[in-house]
Amino acid sequence: MVSLLRLLLLLLTLLTPLTLADCECGYLATITTSTSPTDDPNHPLNTTTALFTDLLETDFTRLPLPPPDPSNPTAYVNAFHTTEWAPQSFNLSAERARGTYGEMFDPANGGAGGDGVQLVVRGGGLLVDGMVPVAELDTRRLDVGWGSFRVSMRVPAVAGTCAAFFWYFNDTQEIDIEFLTRDFHPSNATFPINLVLQSRASALAGFDASRTGPQTFIQTHLPFDPTASFHEYRIDYLPSTVHFYADGALLAVMSGAAVPTSPGHLILQHWSNGNPSWSGGPPAADEAVLAVRYVKAYFNSSMPARKGDWQRRCGDPEAPGAVCVIPDVREGNDSAAGWFFGDQRNMTNNQTVEVGGESGGVRLGGWGLWWGWLVMGGGA
Ligand SMILES: *[C@@H]1O[C@H](CO)[C@@H](O)[C@H](O)[C@H]1NC(C)=O
Ligand SMILES: *[C@@H]1O[C@H](CO)[C@@H](O)[C@H](O)[C@H]1NC(C)=O
Ligand SMILES: *[C@@H]1O[C@H](CO)[C@@H](O)[C@H](O)[C@H]1NC(C)=O
Ligand SMILES: *[C@@H]1O[C@H](CO)[C@@H](O)[C@H](O)[C@H]1NC(C)=O
Ligand SMILES: *[C@@H]1O[C@H](CO)[C@@H](O)[C@H](O)[C@H]1NC(C)=O
Ligand SMILES: *[C@@H]1O[C@H](CO)[C@@H](O)[C@H](O)[C@H]1NC(C)=O
Numbered sequence: 145m146v147s148l149l150r151l152l153l154l155l156l157t158l159l160t161p162l163t164l165a166d167c168e169c170g171y172l173a174t175i176t177t178s179t180s181p182t183d184d185p186n187h188p189l190n191t192t193t194a195l196f197t198d199l200l201e202t203d204f205t206r207l208p209l210p211p212p213d214p215s216n217p218t219a220y221v222n223a224f225h226t227t228e229w230a231p232q233s234f235n236l237s238a239e240r241a242r243g244t245y246g247e248m249f250d251p252a253n254g255g256a257g258g259d260g261v262q263l264v265v266r267g268g269g270l271l272v273d274g275m276v277p278v279a280e281l282d283t284r285r286l287d288v289g290w291g292s293f294r295v296s297m298r299v300p301a302v303a304g305t306c307a308a309f310f311w312y313f314n315d316t317q318e319i320d321i322e323f324l325t326r327d328f329h330p331s332n333a334t335f336p337i338n339l340v341l342q343s344r345a346s347a348l349a350g351f352d353a354s355r356t357g358p359q360t361f362i363q364t365h366l367p368f369d370p371t372a373s374f375h376e377y378r379i380d381y382l383p384s385t386v387h388f389y390a391d392g393a394l395l396a397v398m399s400g401a402a403v404p405t406s407p408g409h410l411i412l413q414h415w416s417n418g419n420p421s422w423s424g425g426p427p428a429a430d431e432a433v434l435a436v437r438y439v440k441a442y443f444n445s446s447m448p449a450r451k452g453d454w455q456r457r458c459g460d461p462e463a464p465g466a467v468c469v470i471p472d473v474r475e476g477n478d479s480a481a482g483w484f485f486g487d488q489r490n491m492t493n494n495q496t497v498e499v500g501g502e503s504g505g506v507r508l509g510g511w512g513l514w515w516g517w518l519v520m521g522g523g524a
């Protein structure tokens with residue numbers, strides 16, 4: 145009751161002139177905790193809230209990225225140099241990839257499309273030393289703890305790839321949203337989505353999370369075609385519970401021993417290795433394209449420096465505008481998809497914001513992390 149009242153007050157403060165708000169005490173996520181309707185008229189949505197101190201917002205449509213060019217991946221890699229994201233370059237043998245083929249993660253398979261960044265899997269029989277050419281983008285920040293992680297993406301209609309958004313610490317602390325494009329059947333509107341916690345249990349099951357039960361693996365069906373347009377997929381990683389959503393609608397909740405406890409980072413991945421029980425493929429088509437419009441992550445940092453920053457910044461959490469409610473994409477209303485804190489005045493002080501243009505939030509100089517620099521503030 146109290147938290148609902150507080151939420152309404154905060155909503156009101158969000159609607160008042162934005163110059164007042166500066167979110168210095170953080171970003172408030174609305175968390176739907178149950179798919180069942182409640183009998184309590186005061187809690188019709190059965191929601192709770194969680195506060196996060198840090199923001200990482202990237203609008204890939206506004207990063208100055210070159211189109212995919214297999215002959216010149218350097219331009220693509222360079223375009224990311226001053227951003228939060230790093231195109232990955234590594235090879236997995238078939239054995240390591242647990243597939244029929246290996247996987248060659250190569251920046252040559254990434255680039256700008258008309259509507260965001262593209263992660264390309266190359267099919268059509270093309271293998272490089274027994275590996276399928278595939279793509280991955282990772283955040284440079286590794287301090288991503290409890291949080292709400294949102295991605296807008298359009299999955300390829302080409303069968304035989306795995307398109308994934310995940311939070312990762314190590315192979316037994318990992319939260320995944322994975323699409324297997326060969327499972328889509330537009331003829332009868334079958335569009336499954338796989339929600340996975342990789343845990344000690346899944347390691348013991350040979351990383352076949354599907355053998356470890358509903359607290360670590362749920363396949364559910366989307367009410368829309370994820371290949372036809374962009375939709376927002378969301379992971380809320382909270383102490384002892386993980387919530388998964390599509391367009392703001394709760395898909396599943398997992399709790400128990402498999403829920404991670406470490407800080408990690410975010411990964412966008414598009415791959416195929418021919419494994420008949422997972423990705424299938426590689427695709428018959430020359431290329432399959434996963435398109436990503438944005439990532440918005442609200443989280444608590446594991447870094448003592450960031451915790452200290454928050455403590456210094458946040459004078460009074462009750463002050464108007466000190467806490468900002470995160471506007472949510474909802475079924476039938478995706479207007480929040482085009483809305484970025486970084487486009488508002490003064491709402492992203494000392495946060496990681498990449499929304500391009502000059503209108504972005506306050507821009508501060510780079511600050512060091514384990515992996516060197518990264519740019520804070522209003523975009524590249
Ligand atoms: C931005 O926020 C800071 C910190 O609260 C405040 O001092 C400043 O006046 C704000 N600036 C604008 C333009 O609203
Ligand atoms: C509302 O969510 C809580 C968990 O936060 C759960 O215990 C309760 O059963 C839910 N109520 C209904 C009616 O779904
Ligand atoms: C995140 O950190 C803030 C500040 O310490 C705290 O108030 C909040 O409860 C934390 N959020 C979660 C989900 O633990
Ligand atoms: C991956 O393998 C390809 C083909 O053998 C090779 O050209 C490339 O340098 C390798 N990449 C890495 C990061 O080792
Ligand atoms: C992942 O990290 C946890 C916590 O540090 C550790 O207990 C576990 O053994 C690690 N798993 C792997 C596969 O290294
Ligand atoms: C949908 O169609 C596919 C391919 O024809 C079939 O394999 C699948 O069982 C169908 N699913 C349902 C729910 O009817």
Ligand SMILES: *[C@@H]1O[C@H](CO)[C@@H](O)[C@H](O)[C@H]1NC(C)=O
Nearest residue numbers: 449450453456457494508511
């Ligand atoms: C911004 O964050 C960095 C990294 O924690 C910190 O070093 C710096 O002091 C912060 N600046 C302000 C003005 O809070």
Ligand SMILES: *[C@@H]1O[C@H](CO)[C@@H](O)[C@H](O)[C@H]1NC(C)=O
Nearest residue numbers: 471472473474477478479480
């Ligand atoms: C759609 O969502 C936005 C952002 O959350 C909200 O401000 C707006 O009122 C919503 N529109 C409708 C018709 O519900």
